[in-house]
Amino acid sequence: MSAAPYKPSRWEFQGVRLWHAALLGGFVIAWVTGDEDTYAMHLFAGWWVAAVVTLRLVAALLAPAGSPLALKRPNRNQMLTVSILSTLALTVLAAFSGIAADVAPFLEDPHEALAVMSLWAIGLHVLVAVIVFKGRQWLRRVSAALVVVALGAVPALAADPARDAIVAAYAAQAKQQDAGFSGFSAARGEALYRLRHTVNPEIASCSTCHTDDPTKPGRHAKTGRVIEPVAVSANPKRFVEADKVEERFMRDCKSIFGRVCTATEKGDYLTFLINR
Amino acid sequence: MKRLILATILSVAVAAPAMAGGDWVAPVKDPLTLKECGSCHMAFQPAFLSADAWRKMMSNLANHFGDNAEMAPDKVSAITQYLTANAGGYRRGVSDSKITDTAWFARKHRKVAPEVWTRKDVMSRSNCPACHKQAEQGLYDDD
Numbered sequence: 001m002s003a004a005p006y007k008p009s010r011w012e013f014q015g016v017r018l019w020h021a022a023l024l025g026g027f028v029i030a031w032v033t034g035d036e037d038t039y040a041m042h043l044f045a046g047w048w049v050a051a052v053v054t055l056r057l058v059a060a061l062l063a064p065a066g067s068p069l070a071l072k073r074p075n076r077n078q079m080l081t082v083s084i085l086s087t088l089a090l091t092v093l094a095a096f097s098g099i100a101a102d103v104a105p106f107l108e109d110p111h112e113a114l115a116v117m118s119l120w121a122i123g124l125h126v127l128v129a130v131i132v133f134k135g136r137q138w139l140r141r142v143s144a145a146l147v148v149v150a151l152g153a154v155p156a157l158a159a160d161p162a163r164d165a166i167v168a169a170y171a172a173q174a175k176q177q178d179a180g181f182s183g184f185s186a187a188r189g190e191a192l193y194r195l196r197h198t199v200n201p202e203i204a205s206c207s208t209c210h211t212d213d214p215t216k217p218g219r220h221a222k223t224g225r226v227i228e229p230v231a232v233s234a235n236p237k238r239f240v241e242a243d244k245v246e247e248r249f250m251r252d253c254k255s256i257f258g259r260v261c262t263a264t265e266k267g268d269y270l271t272f273l274i275n276r
Numbered sequence: 277m278k279r280l281i282l283a284t285i286l287s288v289a290v291a292a293p294a295m296a297g298g299d300w301v302a303p304v305k306d307p308l309t310l311k312e313c314g315s316c317h318m319a320f321q322p323a324f325l326s327a328d329a330w331r332k333m334m335s336n337l338a339n340h341f342g343d344n345a346e347m348a349p350d351k352v353s354a355i356t357q358y359l360t361a362n363a364g365g366y367r368r369g370v371s372d373s374k375i376t377d378t379a380w381f382a383r384k385h386r387k388v389a390p391e392v393w394t395r396k397d398v399m400s401r402s403n404c405p406a407c408h409k410q411a412e413q414g415l416y417d418d419d
Contacts (some may be wrong), residue, residue: 224399
């Protein structure tokens with residue numbers, strides 16, 4: 001018997017892959033249909049997961065030793081064994097607790113907890129599998145890509161190229177208007193923001209509607225309309241559309257100051273709120 | 277077939293009072309109008325003023341009830357086009373350009389106590405959504 005080691009066929013490996021796909025697919029469907037509105041589908045997906053796991057266990061019992069379908073594999077990494085067992089156990093418990101909760105509603109909370117734990121276990125299982133199956137290089141590449149994405153995303157929230165272009169355009173204008181222009185100032189922008197004018201007694205200052213703290217939502221002093229925060233840190237959608245920014249400056253400068261603002265004033269104001 | 281008939285009867289029964297009551301107006305669908313008009317106040321439904329009143333208002337945005345609401349000329353004409361094409365008819369037919377000054381508005385709000393208008397969360401007669409939570413969808417049937 002032990003003369004020649006069992007040589008698994010291509011189909012057994014395909015079977016294992018297909019089984020992974022069926023299980024993950026069922027889990028994903030169950031996860032996204034957890035809402036009451038899609039309960040029939042959720043129930044179906046739960047039964048699907050239970051059936052797929054059961055079939056897998058039957059296949060494992062029937063498979064010859066050495067087949068990838070068998071439960072025991074030679075030289076299997078211990079970390080992977082733990083990961084497989086915990087993922088399977090949690091998924092099965094999640095599925096069957098859900099089926100039980102259909103008739104015994106008090107099981108709903110434990111079912112949800114098990115589902116959340118299964119999701120974590122699945123994520124860890126993927127990670128372990130990648131590491132164990134000579135995927136270190138691949139993992140390194142993926143994590144490098146993730147780091148790049150993360151590094152790119154963080155400043156992207158604060159520094160939008162469109163926003164930079166708007167400030168740059170005002171800087172170019174400011175140079176034209178004033179030969180002695182030497183850059184924008186957040187301090188001057190803040191002073192402008194808080195300065196009170198007498199042109200329009202109902203709206204004396206930017207802060208009348210935008211409040212003293214630009215990171216807080218404001219309220220239009222005349223219409224009562226809620227205004228989202230103007231500070232970029234609190235509202236990343238601010239100052240990314242050039243014509244909208246210019247339109248607001250035109251309206252609000254005329255309404256509050258009774259005149260148009262200079263390019264320097266606009267740039268100072270933006271600099272203040274971008275860094276706020 | 278039976279179901280279809282039942283569904284039709286039911287939906288008419290539900291929709292009819294809202295339509296007949298006059299507390300529903302077609303909501304603003306034009307994205308430019310929603311964006312431009314909606315930035316300082318609710319984008320009011322075009323049916324609330326006559327075409328003449330909208331034209332008068334849109335030709336004087338530099339002084340929009342005391343504030344400046346100017347915008348690029350192409351936006352002005354596109355919005356005017358939308359507002360006048362969907363303007364109200366005889367029922368609210370007033371040439372005045374302030375919705376809250378119309379006799380119709382006063383009649384509709386005659387039971388509202390004066391102090392309500394000055395409440396901090398209301399502030400203005402033009403702040404429809406303060407009381408009519410679904411005003412932006414054209415539903416005013418919640419008084």
